[in-house]
Amino acid sequence: xxxxxxxxxxxxxxxxxxxxxxxxxxxxxxxxxxxxxxxxxxxxxxxxxxxxxxxxxxxxxxxxxxxxxxxxxxxxxxxxxxxxxxxxxxxxxxxxxxxxxxxxxxxxxxxxxxxxxxxxxxxxxxxxxxxxxxxxxxxxxxxxxxxxxxxxxxxxxxxxxxxxxxxxxxxxxxxxxxxxxxxxxxxxxxxxxxxxxxxxxxxxxxx
Amino acid sequence: xxxxxxxxxxxxxxxxxxxxxxxxxxxxxxxxxxxxxxxxxxxxxxxxxxxxxxxxxxxxxxxxxxxxxxxxxxxxxxxxxxxxxxxxxxxxxxxxxxxxxxxxxxxxxxxxxxxxxxxxxxxxxxxxxxxxxxxxxxxxxxxxxxxxxxxxxxxxxxxxxxxxxxxxxxxxxxxxxxxxxxxxxxxxxxxxxxxxxxxxxxxxxxxxxxxxxxxxxxxxxxxxxxxxxxxxxxxxxxxxxxxxxxxxxxxxxxxxxxxxxxxxxxxxxxxxxxxxxxxxxxxxxxxxxxxxxxxxxxxxxxxxxxxxxxxxxxxxxxxxxxxxxxxxxxxxxxxxxxxxxxxxxxxxxxxxxxxxxxxxxxxxxxxxxxxxxxxxxxxxxxxxxxxxxxxxxxxxxxxxxxxxxxxxxxxxxxxxxxxxxxxxxxxxxxxxxxxxxxxxxxxxxxxxxxxxxxxxxxxxxxxxxxxxxxxxxxxxxxxxxxxxxxxxxxxxxxxxxxxxxxxxxxxxxxxxxxxxxxxxxxxxxxxxxxxxxxxx
Numbered sequence: 134x135x136x137x138x139x140x141x142x143x144x145x146x147x148x149x150x151x152x153x154x155x156x157x158x159x160x161x162x163x164x165x166x167x168x169x170x171x172x173x174x175x176x177x178x179x180x181x182x183x184x185x186x187x188x189x190x191x192x193x194x195x196x197x198x199x200x201x202x203x204x205x206x207x208x209x210x211x212x213x214x215x216x217x218x219x220x221x222x223x224x225x226x227x228x229x230x231x232x233x234x235x236x237x238x239x240x241x242x243x244x245x246x247x248x249x250x251x252x253x254x255x256x257x258x259x260x261x262x263x264x265x266x267x268x269x270x271x272x273x274x275x276x277x278x279x280x281x282x283x284x285x286x287x288x289x290x291x292x293x294x295x296x297x298x299x300x301x302x303x304x305x306x307x308x309x310x311x312x313x314x315x316x317x318x319x320x321x322x323x324x325x326x327x328x329x330x331x332x333x334x335x336x337x338x339x340x
Numbered sequence: 341x342x343x344x345x346x347x348x349x350x351x352x353x354x355x356x357x358x359x360x361x362x363x364x365x366x367x368x369x370x371x372x373x374x375x376x377x378x379x380x381x382x383x384x385x386x387x388x389x390x391x392x393x394x395x396x397x398x399x400x401x402x403x404x405x406x407x408x409x410x411x412x413x414x415x416x417x418x419x420x421x422x423x424x425x426x427x428x429x430x431x432x433x434x435x436x437x438x439x440x441x442x443x444x445x446x447x448x449x450x451x452x453x454x455x456x457x458x459x460x461x462x463x464x465x466x467x468x469x470x471x472x473x474x475x476x477x478x479x480x481x482x483x484x485x486x487x488x489x490x491x492x493x494x495x496x497x498x499x500x501x502x503x504x505x506x507x508x509x510x511x512x513x514x515x516x517x518x519x520x521x522x523x524x525x526x527x528x529x530x531x532x533x534x535x536x537x538x539x540x541x542x543x544x545x546x547x548x549x550x551x552x553x554x555x556x557x558x559x560x561x562x563x564x565x566x567x568x569x570x571x572x573x574x575x576x577x578x579x580x581x582x583x584x585x586x587x588x589x590x591x592x593x594x595x596x597x598x599x600x601x602x603x604x605x606x607x608x609x610x611x612x613x614x615x616x617x618x619x620x621x622x623x624x625x626x627x628x629x630x631x632x633x634x635x636x637x638x639x640x641x642x643x644x645x646x647x648x649x650x651x652x653x654x655x656x657x658x659x660x661x662x663x664x665x666x667x668x669x670x671x672x673x674x675x676x677x678x679x680x681x682x683x684x685x686x687x688x689x690x691x692x693x694x695x696x697x698x699x700x701x702x703x704x705x706x707x708x709x710x711x712x713x714x715x716x717x718x719x720x721x722x723x724x725x726x727x728x729x730x731x732x733x734x735x736x737x738x739x740x741x742x743x744x745x746x747x748x749x750x751x752x753x754x755x756x757x758x759x760x761x762x763x764x765x766x767x768x769x770x771x772x773x774x775x776x777x778x779x780x781x782x783x784x785x786x787x788x789x790x791x792x793x794x795x796x797x798x799x800x801x802x803x804x805x806x807x808x809x810x811x812x813x814x815x816x817x818x819x820x821x822x823x824x825x826x827x828x829x830x831x832x833x834x835x836x837x838x839x840x841x842x843x844x845x846x847x848x849x850x851x852x853x854x855x856x857x858x859x860x861x862x863x864x865x866x867x868x869x870x871x872x873x874x875x876x
Contacts (some may be wrong), residue, residue: 296389
């Protein structure tokens with residue numbers, strides 16, 4: 134099976150790629166998993182653990198916590214998978230669950246307070262259109278992509294979390310707002326600021 | 341028409357602009373080149389973000405491969421092992437030759453007035469940096485072994501076999517450290533006796549109210565008890581933790597003693613090292629080599645072939661010392677029969693506390709100094725030791741980060757949980773010695789307790805590293821979480837801790853707090869690591 138082989142090499146394709154398990158195959162695995170089939174759950178783990186771990190790693194600041202939350206997601210999956218109704222693609226659903234779990238972890242660390250508190254910091258908005266093309270606009274080499282990832286990892290939490298939810302988990306603003314308990318507009322502003330900050334960081338680096 | 345703000349265009353690119361507004365923007369784009377350029381740039385930016393994130397963070401490729409080491413390990417390994425060996429070779433002679441008194445100085449509560457008994461002194465010392473004392477003791481005694489074995493073997497183990505769990509690796513290393521424990525013969529009764537006609541060929545571990553050796557132990561004797569009596573012969577070393585230790589027979593090796601009292605009536609082949617309330621070498625007692633102790637009261641009536649170094653409250657010498665007598669303490673009395681083959685060097689608080697009888701013979705120089713309470717900050721040596729300590733802690737931190745990156749960073753992080761770490765740490769600090777003792781005397785056996793002890797001492801030492809790193813991170817607030825940041829944080833944190841540690845009274849409390857915090861974080865982290873991983 135293609136998906137399996139690519140996993141053995143440690144490469145996890147993004148959902149929707151040709152090597153991903155698709156359609157009836159995945160459906161049957163999910164159905165079996167919903168019937169508490171350990172093998173099917175294992176299959177799901179093999180397919181999606183790297184992707185989930187990736188999300189956790191971006192969301193949380195240590196590898197240890199990311200590993201913890203990844204474990205948690207898959208442990209809870211035995212039960213939570215029953216609530217998957219097929220209305221959205223499974224990987225997307227799983228990443229949403231994982232995102233929630235990460236936010237819970239972040240919240241626990243803050244003793245139950247919100248991960249991001251609205252209005253805690255002024256979100257400046259550039260009023261006029263910027264004539265400068267974005268410094269992120271070019272096609273990137275692998276090394277430069279690594280730099281971008283590194284810069285994302287170094288973003289403050291309130292920028293990093295929405296940014297990762299948007300561009301890694303591909304959640305909508307509404308979904309992010311719901312997960313974080315924020316207003317949609319505020320999420321939009323945070324994502325915008327996150328990108329500005331990212332540009333600033335990368336601009337520094339290239340100089 | 342006025343152009344749209346970059347944020348609006350950015351939201352549009354994300355496909356999140358309400359339908360009507362999006363339509364208006366599209367109309368505007370048709371007429372505005374500038375906004376089209378902006379749109380293209382923002383689209384490209386989103387693509388870059390998506391592409392960059394599409395590749396998973398480096399570690400994600402193998403979420404279960406907890407033990408991956410950084411690249412270029414081969415040379416890194418060699419460099420580390422070489423550095424550790426070099427450090428070891430520097431430190432070993434230094435500890436052997438010079439610094440035993442220096443290291444024991446931490447253990448010397450006796451220059452101060454209160455010395456009703458050992459327990460009292462210990463608890464007193466605990467309040468004044470006792471935790472630090474433990475740490476330094478662990479550092480001095482265990483550092484070389486710990487560094488060499490832990491560093492070298494863990495590196496090699498971790499590299500060769502790629503063990504899955506950092507916790508497991510740590511356990512294996514500690515197991516390796518405690519392996520000698522398996523070769524022991526163990527005895528545990530209320531009264532443990534090696535009868536006069538009996539010979540124990542192994543090392544003997546004996547625990548009981550009374551441990552009495554009338555026969556022969558060919559190995560070492562490790563004795564825990566209320567009272568330890570050696571009337572026969574121990575061919576190896578005697579290590580004794582007891583209220584009272586009496587040697588009236590022969591010990592051919594060294595005596596390492598942590599007792600309320602040690603009486604030597606018989607023959608000792610090598611030296612006495614230890615911490616005790618009272619030490620007396622009676623007139624029949626013979627010490628083949630020297631004595632290095634911290635003790636409340638010392639009485640030397642017998643013969644010591646080589647030199648004597650001690651930190652003692654009261655010292656009475658009426659016997660013979662082959663070479664130098666070096667003492668730091670409150671009072672020194674040399675009677676008419678005292679013979680010192682080398683020079684006498686004494687540091688006391690007041691000159692009137694030194695009594696040297698006219699008949700006493702001192703072959704070498706007499707150097708009696710009244711201790712001016714010179715600030716230790718005025719001595720260059722002090723800074724040298726601090727620098728060595730700091731370098732060692734940095735090295736340990738770096739090694740730890742190299743070997744168990746996740747574990748070390750997470751432990752640092754766990755320090756931040758404050759009261760949980762503090763409370764847990766205090767419980768562990770106080771509870772583990774009890775657990776070690778209980779484990780050692782029950783059938784679960786010595787290896788486990790030795791492992792626990794090794795881990796305990798290592799953790800006390802590492803506590804500072806984690807708390808230091810955490811403190812540094814708090815102060816520096818580095819943008820990222822790279823290893824460089826961690827180490828820089830560690831340096832800053834350790835410096836701060838070191839400086840705070842010198843504040844009288846508060847310093848000791850801070851030390852205790854640091855050890856508790858670090859221990860708590862460590863235990864918490866161990867617990868987390870040991871939780872079952874997912875199986876597929």
